[in-house]
Amino acid sequence: MKVTPLEIYKLLPQTNCKECGETCMSFAVKLTLGEAKLEDCPLLTKEEYKENYEKLKEILKPLTEAFETGLRLDEEKCTGCGNCVIVCPANVAAEKEVARGTGPKGDEVVFRVENGVSKIINLQRCRRFPPDRINCRVCEEYCYTRAIEIF
Amino acid sequence: MIRTVCTGCSLLCDDVYVKIENGKITNIWNACLLGVEKIKSSFSKQRLFHPTLNGRKISMEEAIENAADVLLNSRKTLIYGFTNSSNEAIEKGVELAENLRGFFDTTSSLCHGYSLNLASREKLSNPSLEEVLDFSDHIIYWGANPAESHHRHASKFTVFPRGKNVPEGIESRVLTSVDVRQTKTMRISKHKLVIEYGRDVELIEAIMSELKGKSLSKGNIAGVPLKDFIGFINDLKNSNYVSIFYGLGVIGTNNPAQKLKKLFQLVKELNNQQIKCIALPMSGHYNMVGAYKVTLMKTGFPYAVDFSNNSPRHSENVNFISQLLKGKFDTMLVVGSDPLSSLPRKVAQKISKLRLIVLDHSPSLTASKSNITIPVAFTGIEAGGAAYRMDGKKVELTKIVDPPENIYSDEEVLIKIIENLK
Structure with missing residues (x-):
């Protein structure tokens, strides 16, 4: 399954706080490439984003298992x-x-x-x-x- | 493995490795499918091995003597082909035409010879593909589909390589395709501008108008939805170095002169606006540019040169086809081309009525109908020589194996024919 950065971005806080060192969009790109972890975003782990966090975890799950793909x-x-x-x-x-x-x-x-x-x-x-x-x-x-x- | 230059198309890829064991090709690295087919066909049993006179096998010496005899006794000879020959062979072709006071033309007169001529007249710059590799951040394929014609164009030079000003390769560049249908090149293009057939000029005018600050708010432009057009214009305005590669889609359809002139105006307009822009044709045959350049250097004219008088002559509206249809020739020498298959019926019928001499390495319809067929070596595989890459860079071709016994290169055969004229 292909995951697009836009799909990820929609579920991010979109505040561009840059606490992770990136804008939300470039953070989304890094997530799809497996170059960043969801936990790098300090807002996502907070209660108000819990639902989005869970959804993102689900979407990104196949990527963390990339070594099993062919x-x-x-x-x-x-x-x-x-x-x-x-x-x-x-x-x-x-x-x-x-x-x-x-x-x-x-x-x-x-x-x-x-x-x-x-x-x-x-x-x-x-x-x-x-x-x-x-x-x-x-x-x-x-x-x-x-x-x-x-x- | 032996490193060689591929003559599959005018990219003349110089990073191809060939492994030959016991006289057989066992492995080829880096060449695309087109190049591989070309290299393999030189080892094929289907190639031409024996000279023939009206279908009967004869010796090479007899074939050359007979060819010289036919040429000496002809009223007027058309010497044609040469886009699949080395520069040296093209020079010999010109020399032969001069000796015979014949008419010399190359396949480039039906292909991008016209484009090169116009580009030179319009004083357009002619950069190398290496320059495009290093600096061009917006590549436009216009009426060209390298995914199916020049497979390695994008990967070797224009789109994927990381260059000085485009360090991320494709991620530092914008790729645009303009064509009348969805092409395989469009699959990887950011901007896919599918225009309606014959409406190139309209699209160019709309682009120029946008560049000059006059926006068009029509629903679509030459069939391209406004949204797609605007997206492309935004990227175009932000480009530093635009490279337009135009193919036969531009010159092989109605009114090529008008389309080319408009395209060149666009190149100039972008340069005026401080956006560097260049345009290069996507030449097909591996030495189409050589056929154009060598003819120009030897005669002062790009193609369609008449040697009837003492000095070579060329006229804008005259090429071998117009002369053929007027019945000007009684003999035709074809070098490395198959006009009976590739030209329109009316022209092919005229050719089939001439005394035909064909020099080729592989069977073709023209070779099968010719009076004298002389097999030749595969230049770039069995014979050396030089050729010009599509951007005009001179490339030395390599000989990696000997040709079959008693088979010579087209250059050598032409030299022998010239000697036999005396």
Whole structure:
């Protein structure tokens, strides 16, 4: 299930108090990415927001279990455009040149285009897995052909 | 693995790795499906191996002698193709046309050769794709769908890479697509402007009017809902460096001159407003830009050059099609192109009545109907040479394997034909 920042934002206090260090909207983005915790917001734990807090906990629950989710790539749909290869932060971390749009030449990356289609060669390096456990979905979001599915 | 330059399209990707074991391709890294097909087809048993004369196998020497003979005895020869050839081969094509006092034209005269010519006349800047990578924060695909034509355009250069002024890649850039239908490129675009067919000029005029501070409050603009249009305009006004990549959707439909001129006016208007803007065509064939540039350098004209007189001539309204339809030619030499499949019936019928000589590496309808077919090597795989990338950057192509026995590059075949003319 995809969680959008807007959906989260609607349930936040929307006071922009910045006690968590962010505006409510950017806090919402961080929550969807798994980069912040609900408890970072000092208002949410107060009685008046209890209902919203519980709802948010429910919505964000699947994200905290991101390591149990998977990544599927349909090679029949893939055209080897390399959008996933270049957009993937784990790929960039593995090979610096990938950040500049150059296809990888090593074996450390998550995605590499081989024989015209993208292959997942190191799924365990995906940021959705521990230790990061970030709800990153950029490969799925920017796939031209919807060949990538995160479930 | 061997590093090579892919000739699948005019992006000329230089980060492709190929593994060859026992004369077979066993792995290709980083090339898209188009590039892979191109590389693999050079190893295919379906490629052309033998020269033929009216369908009968002959030796390479006989084929070259026969070709030279036909060309020498022709009244007027059309020499055509070359967007899938190296710069060196294009030069030889021009030289041959000059020798024969023939007519030289390339596929670019039907493609973006026209756009490049107009852009140069309008004195538009021609930045490199690397500049776009580093600085452009708003990419617009207009009548172009790189998701299906230039698969790696966005990932290698324009949208996803992190550049100097766009450190977050796609998150630092705005992506807009303008087309007459929902395209796969639109799936990842922030602004999806679906216009009604043929109404490009109307949209451009509305954008220009907004830039000049005159707002249009119509329900929709060229079919684009006002809400979508305004969202796009807001982002456009906040951009620092806009790159417009226009495709055949702009020049392949009605009145390309009018649309292009308007588009270039928009480029100039944005620059006037301190928003840097550039426009580049999405050339298809890997050396379309080379066909344009080399012809220009060798003859002073971009395409459609007539050598009937001592000096080369070119006229605005004349290209090989208009001359063909007037019955000006009796012989045609086609290099790396398949006009019988790709051109309209009326033109194809005219071509089929000419004495045809075809140089190609793979079977095609034109090759199958030609009087003399000469198989050639795959440039960029079996032969080196240079080509121009879609932004005009010169790229050295690589030879990674030898061609099959007795098969030469198109450049070498053209040299041999020229030698045989004497």
